[in-house]
Amino acid sequence: MFVIRCPHCCEVREEEEFSYSGEAFVARPSAPEIESDENWGDYLFMKRNVKGWHWEMWGHSSGCRKFFVVKRNTANHSIGGAWSLTEARKEYDAEEANA
């Protein structure tokens, strides 16, 4: 049971104020109709389900109701950072570029 710093409320708050909202940066296909059943099914259901550093979305449900991104290690629950959606995108893209 961790604490997360909400990038909008700018405070460290208890896990219970937040709700987990799935893997971050799952892009909705821009033209779903042209996607194959397989691609569409992948978008709907396939998960990275990373063991280790995971980029994920949380919502501050008891606070500002904003969705934001947390980088969290699923193997030990440590937290690498929390950013607004736009800031996180930059961090994430930079990390992907380095990888």
Place this chain on the structure above:
Amino acid sequence: MKKDYSIWKLLSQGLKNHEGWTPTWRNPELKPSYDVVIIGAGGHGLATAYYLAKEHGIKNIAVLEKGYLGGGNTARNTTIVRSNYLWDEAAMLYEHSLKLWEGLTEDLNFNVMFSQRGVFNLGHTLQDMRDIERRVNANNLNGIDALTLNAQEVKDRIPMINISKNTRFPILGASFQPRGGVARHDAVAWGFARAASNYGVDIIENCEVLGMDIVNGNMKGLQTTKGYIATSKVGCVTAGHSSVMAKAAGIRMPLESHPLQAFVSESLKPILDTVVMSNAVHGYVSQSDKGELVIGAGIDHYLSYAQRGSPHIIEHTAAAIIELFPMFSRVRMNRQWGGIVDTTPDACPIISKTKVKGLYFNCGWGTGGFKATPGSGNVFAHTIANDEAHPLNAAFSLDRFHSGHLIDEHGAAGVAH
């Protein structure tokens, strides 16, 4: 297979200081190649190996386990066994398993303490009761024992339960499966290990699979902490870690790994002789043969591989148990723990071939696969041996996530079980 566990052997060994007992399963040297390698020595993996050897005549099999065998979810589940699932496909699969449970102690010559003390699924809202009715009728038509009980009938069978109308979620009734019950989780792993080992299956503990050698879409072998193993068929049965294995194979799975927790009370004189589950209040409870209340909690909604969860989940479960059984308020929690469950979008498992020839996955049992252990191993063995699904697991292929033919068991699967 040698069937030497008996009261007579026990008595004779008792007179010899038990010096004559032999290893429950062998401790073999790892061979450089196998016909089939099973990754994961949980109940499902061991059962798969057992049935592969027993029913499909495959002898050169290894089961690789990164830790100690049976130490995954098999070691940490609340052991509820039942088959009263809603949809035909699921009900048939779990019922196949339940039938195997009924003969398992004899088949394995190992007392798995399968105890058919009945399972109640409580209903707390009108919609719960509709769903119960629907499921019970479906079960009956599928030849599965199940009945609907009203609140008073529940009370008659579980005198301590609180059916007062003044609770937050009054109990309106329940479904009841008399043939459901519990089994000794460890015994299941050990019994399958022993039986498989007797058939010549090599069970290798402390051997973690690190990578997969796949050439042109064909399985060639595995990299492990104990070296390379050549094999053309791999059955992956790694529960919470299935996505990690899938990644090694370059595929993705519709899985999320979540912490699921449970706890036991201190040991008490027998007071509860059945299994009670409630989705609405989020808790389920039975009492083991040692006397502790075995209580299951809900999942944490975040991903985790840490084998522990958040305390507020446990707190809520304790509250739920008190809501059902107000007298348990003074009973104390002795130990709590967590497992990593691999959940699917439709709360049904995946027992399937993959894009890689020779790589098979058996996963996605989520919060409720213990009950399926023998049946799952049985049909998965068939799938591996024949490179083709058994009729009972055909519907549980990966294709369904593309076609949309999901088998949504969230209602019957509920919180966890």
Place this chain on the structure above:
Amino acid sequence: MSDNRMNNRIKHPHSKVNLNKPLSFTFDGKSYQGFAGDTLASALLANGVKVVARSFKYGRPRGIIGAGAEEPNALVQIDTGARTTPDLKATQVELYEGLVAGRTSGWPSLAFDLKSVGGKFSRFMPAGFYYKTFKAPVKMWPIYENIIRRAAGYGKSPIEADTETYDHQHHHVDLLVVGGGATGLLAALLAGRSGVKVLLVDDQSELGGYLLSMPNVKIGGLTAQNWSANIIAELASLPNVTILTRTTAFALHDMNMIQAVELLQDHLPHSARNATQRRERMHRIRATKVVLAAGAFERPLVFGNNDLPGIMTASALTTYINRYGVACGKNAVIMTSNDLAYQGAVDLAAAGVKVTIVDTREHINPEWANRTNKLGIKVYSGYGVSEAIGTSAVQGVKLVKLGALKNIVTGSGPDISCDVLASSGGLSPTVHLFCHDGGRPKWDEARLAFVVSANGRAKDGIFCVGAITGVFALQEGLAKTRITLAEVLTDLDKTIDDSGLALETDEIAVTPARHIFHVPDGKDVHGTIFTRPKAFVDFQNDVAVSDIQLAVRENYRSIEHIKRYTALGFGTDQGKLSNVNGFAIAAEALGKTIPEVGTTTYRPAYTPVSFGALAGAHVGITFEPRRYTAMQATHEAYGAEFEDVGQWIRPWYFAKPGEDIHAAVNRECLATRNSVGMLDASTLGKIDIRGKDVREFLNRIYANAWTQLAVGKCRYGLMLDEAGMVMDDGVTACITDTHFLMTTTSGGAARVMTWLEKWHQTEWPELEVYMTSVTDHWTTAALVGPKSRDVLAKLCTDIDLSKDAFKFMDWRDGTVAGVPARVFRISFSGELAYEVNVDASYGNYVWNELMKAGKEFDITPYGTETMHVLRAEKGFIIVGQDTDGSVTPFDLDMAWAVGMKKPYSFLGKRSLARSDTSRTDRKQLVGLLPEDPNVVLKEGAQLINSSDITPPVPMLGHVTSSYYSAFLGRSIAMGFVIDGIKRRDEEGRNIVYAWAEGKAVKVKIVSSVFVDAEGARHNV
């Protein structure tokens, strides 16, 4: 005393027991006397009670071994009735006047336990014997199991509901110190002086930890007692320090969230307990830093018959004499492998007890040799106790001479008589909390202990001081505490102030301990029918050395397997005394070192914690929220029965005296269809959405199209999830071109709100929309039936209610009963109907005014059940009842609500085209008419093709909604049938059977609109 009880109480200068305050109590039906300050255990020992329990498997008599949380044997049942509590450790139960304690084992009595008869055959009941037997014949297992269960368990669960209460308290502190022994006190003080916010918890009734058991040691020239009293006084004076005693930190979670339970009343006599106070309180402590000062438990040495009553740990013996003034016998033998046991031996001898020491080491500490010599204590060095002698209590010991280097028997020793036997195998640090969230202890061969390092987890904010780190000498422990605290305070941007604190002690320097866990007996029983006396490792689970050896022989080689096969450490003590011995004995059997074997996993709870404390306030009326509308009191007064809908409590039906649900619902339905009824619809979710892109937003969110909806109009919408399955529905009104009001299902409101926000924030931030939940603001009264206009007209003069001015699916602003209102002309019943929305503050008033206005039309309030019947008569669905997450709009025959031509691929659209979802022979929702109009189908009945029931029977679908329609004078239903829409129109294929309660009922598939298919009724 008459029943020749021994009195072991002595006058001890440092005893914490107040001999001027006698207390009477009962144990196992007999009355005894103890004193204020006693635990139940110390009082029993003072009274010479030896047998307090019978062992789990073999029914062997057992006595008190420990003095605190480590106690495995003395499990007692405290109190009676609703307050009875099972499995408390007598060593942790504080005595109070009138305490009633019962045994938790031994049948028919403690003196004679039937299990002990079976226990005579213990040689046939090794670890795991049940896996090998009770198998045949298979049918017998339930009977065997029944017998096994009869032997199971210690205490009894209460059978009455708990009458005491619990709560939670949250703390956010800079530093939490766990343990109020010498090092914990020092840590708290140093931190407290720096001004940081400190919380100190200790599980005992009094601070001091093991110092309470070693009053003779001097710290900085002060007696231990004065030293700690000074610190405690200074701590008490610091406003930034909070101290909680009787408070056990039982779990450590991620990022230093510690759960601790405080016992508030159990130590008080009944008359002093306060009903407004909690029995227990659970503290949830979020600490920036944690200092673990949890100390250590002494582990006993393992030898034959080591479970005889009268055998205990040396530190327990020391604690009883020094803290409670109880000498546990007259003639003590103390076996040790280290220096620890000497202090107690000396203290006991000084109190007049005859003491013999058996030291397994060749060479003993000269200083202790000197002191023991002075007191006339005989010391056997290089010897061990291989076996205790006695039947129901220890009467003597057999000594063996031990090898100098190896733990083998090299010679025999004398038998010595005694009435108490204590042993010390060294200390096992209380590393539990350190390990709960993944920390691991390390084996320290010099200290013979699994220890944790002072700052090994500094990066997590966890620090350790004192015995837990393997530092067993007090002076060194205090000095290192100071160093560690300096580090902690630096992390907290503070500096340390240790002025006036003297930390040197007069302890005797420690000499090395012997690596020994299990004392050998030199017997060779190999291949014979002779056995050794059992040497127990885990007392609570009757795990003997031979069980561990057997497990290894049978290839249970992982320590986790050994634990699970033998039940080592599985008990309510979680192996506090036994685990390390077990690991060591396993290591020997495996031919491995102890660190190679490792430990099992430490998990919460450190000591057991009541479900009540875990639940806190979340019981009874505050278990989970109930949401009410503004008319709740009015509904109650009107005799409503209620139904849960999500978190909401809604009127289900309003029974008049003598009516059952059916009579009430029939009446409500007819009244509504024939005149006017009224429903509290306030629970529907309402979301106010504004911005220039609202229409586009709705187009994406909903399956149907919103581009054309005119201002002043409403439209029904279906919301799909991305998999194409119906997830919610409701009516949305166009207020202005850039302002819409959406309604959702009652149970789905929060989910929908989150769903909208999530798509907006994450996927479509470019759309200019804002949404706000306004569910609570509006109270909604649905006025339904042919007379609804007449009723409304009486209260609303500023809206032209005429048929053509205010059309079906229009909304208008106006006033109703003098209150600003937004009125929707929408209908979920097929009748002329108005939904009157007002500020909820006026909700109850307006409801009552409507009732008054409707009086002349016999206006009838109705609940959800009637609402369901009325909508089913019209074939309207209820999401969640007629859908189950696997239903597409096409399955519902609602293609009309899907705007396939909308440019943006609305949520769920693509999924509708997947090969399975696009099949045309899926299960489809249809109307169902039972052949017998008086038979109401069971909701949840399965639909099948024939009345022949031979499982497995193929199922076509199921009944989702079914009612008796008073209006039609017959039963009606809705349900899913494979290919149902086609079958409906095909004579011959339109008959199915509904199967429930063991009966198949013939049913015809029909249109799901049973009443007024043309829509004439609402169009008036």
Place this chain on the structure above:
Amino acid sequence: MFNSSQSNQTSQFKPVMQSPLHPFGLAAKQEKVNGTKGVWANEVPLLGYISLRGNVQNAAFINAVNSALGISLPTQPCSMLDSSFGSILWLSTDEWLLICPREQRATLQKLLETALQGIHSQVFDNSGGFTSVILQGKNASDVLHHCTVYDLSALQAGKVVGTTFGKVSLFLQQDKNGYRLVFRRSFADYIWRYLERSALPYGFGIAQLNDER
């Protein structure tokens, strides 16, 4: 000045308002705060609550709001402002709650709506949907520690936070000699009962709130 639809109100009606905690009959139970109890609370019934949303990046929005209300909209996270009409609470980066006397809400709403004409924003009179409870007494913060996971030492004056209360959420701020809890109507029953239960060990009184609120 007034809600336009109120103008054609007919006089035969005497609308009665009931606050969310009306069923508890607090008015009849209230007493002057004294030393006998550790926790004192009461509802401040029937205030005006206006939900406001808009983009702080948009100067037009900020200016419009500021000039309409004669304040400077609190844009710091978790901040709030007391002003002549009442207070305005930051709820989120684009969301505020105005709390004012009931009589003023129509005026304020109108002012805001007029000022924000043509500017992307949302103004909603949510007055029926909320209520406030004032919590006082020497154990006020103790009792809150039983109810919320929030670290109250971080709740200085001028701050407002959305956090948990039992199993629901609310907004919490410091108030002169205690705290103010702002929450939704339908949760009132639960929140009040939870508060009552939590306060039991300290003694719980219904406070007479003698002020201008």
